Amino acid sequence: MNTSVKLAGVTFKNPVTTASGTFGSGIEYSEYFDLSRLGAVTTKGVSNVAWAGNPTPRVAETYGGMLNAIGLQNPGMNVFINRDIPFLRKYDTKIIVNVVGKTTEDYCEVVERLADCDVDLLEINISCPNVKEGGIAFGQDPKCVEAITAQLKKRAKQPIIMKLSPNVTDITEMARAAEAAGADALSLINTLTGMKIDINRRAFLLANKTGGLSGPAIKPIAVRMVYQVANAVQIPIIGMGGIMNAEDALEFIMAGASMVAVGTANFINPNATATVIEGIEEYMKNHNIPDINELIGCVK
């Protein structure tokens, strides 16, 4: 039985990674399961300097989902490179570094610094809804997507994955723009912008007023978008959005994702990713599927 997949020239032992921002750099989760089980670890967004993030409350639960407005808090690329890359390299898994910035120059600085680092792929976050500058501002206009993709592609030594926002009229436009500028792969979807009001306090639940909605509530939207994008571009897709178990992951794969990322589920069960991997293997065994690649985009 083969569970390995190839994406942007890199071979992964299985198609399961973590959704950026839900897994840190894996340090906390390594207490709960062997990170070598994963196809890849996708890290929390890394910026050129340390970011403090948003005020609290930063998280709120909604029915079947949750809102977050962390604001991309991260220790900056120097700490990440010196502490987190050596940590992750102890494990037999690929490293996908999520990159964030406020300006094109910020993104370029991180990508250039990572060029000589021992990491496998870069995922460019042009879709965070929770920071005022950068993030999503780059991801809602096809011209901006194309421009930043081209800039980063020139500088990157590793393959680049553009992470797309669902907060657009037509996600396939952004996908085509990224592909045209040379993106090696796409990740989708980031969170959907949402809001929750505390009717007793007559106030917003989140200090940031709005936050990104994730969890099972968004899964049907994410599967639909993966399907649409898979039919619009040739480059491979990492699918994500509300994956709680193997059945969810298989929906994304059948819709056209070569890999899947588990996000919010990590908060509910630290072993969620391992459970998804085991579930996929079990499905393949039960349905007599020798190669996972047979399932990618099998629903037309």
Added chain:
Amino acid sequence: MASADKKRVLITENTEIAQGVFSMWIDAGNMAQSAKPGQFVSLFCNDKSYLLPRPISICEVDRDNLRLRLVYRVVGNGTKEFSKLIKNNTVEVMGPLGNGFTLEEGKKAILIGGGIGIPPMLELSKQLNCEKHIVLGYRDITFLNKEFETYGKVYVATEDGSVGTKGNVLNAILANSLTADIIYACGPTPMLSGIKEFALKNGVKAQLSLEERMACGIGACLGCVCKTKETDHHSNVNNKRICKDGPVFYASEVEL
């Protein structure tokens, strides 16, 4: 591997001890062996539409029978579900999480609890071996205060003045001219902020247990941070994680 376990456990008791406040005992197995005062557990809803675990402080540890006591207030759909569970039902729990209080033995202590910050002070008052004044603040209806009397002198403050000193815990401390070498406190942020100021003014050390909305409870999501005076070595900014680095901090470490 992990210091915390996630598992489904048996509820041996779940009773309402005051209006909207429930006391639950769970068969916690090895969680009860390692649990320390000031630590918390994540409690999961059986209705999986309520995704996130609820962080609930540990009120008592019964090592002999491997049980934990959780005292919680019904504030939303999750805690409402917990309140409906009965003896022999089960609940998913992960823990113990966070770092508890550091027991500073032999020092004269004031233990302060406000509202649903009162429960963790019970196990602390049990384990602390020193002269103890216990100050408990309520809006109106009191709970657990009788149980504290075994472990030290108890002072109550109520906002409406129906029991004890009228006002908050600081009013009760001043009214009774309480002094100490160390303060341990858990409660709402405005209360902790007042205690921090009081401790600073009187040159007393204080350990404060903070609360914040959490998602993962294990330090990964960065949902529940608090501001710190110094740059934190993990975050490289002035933020510490309440769930993982706390929930107990020295007053001098945090900005409230």
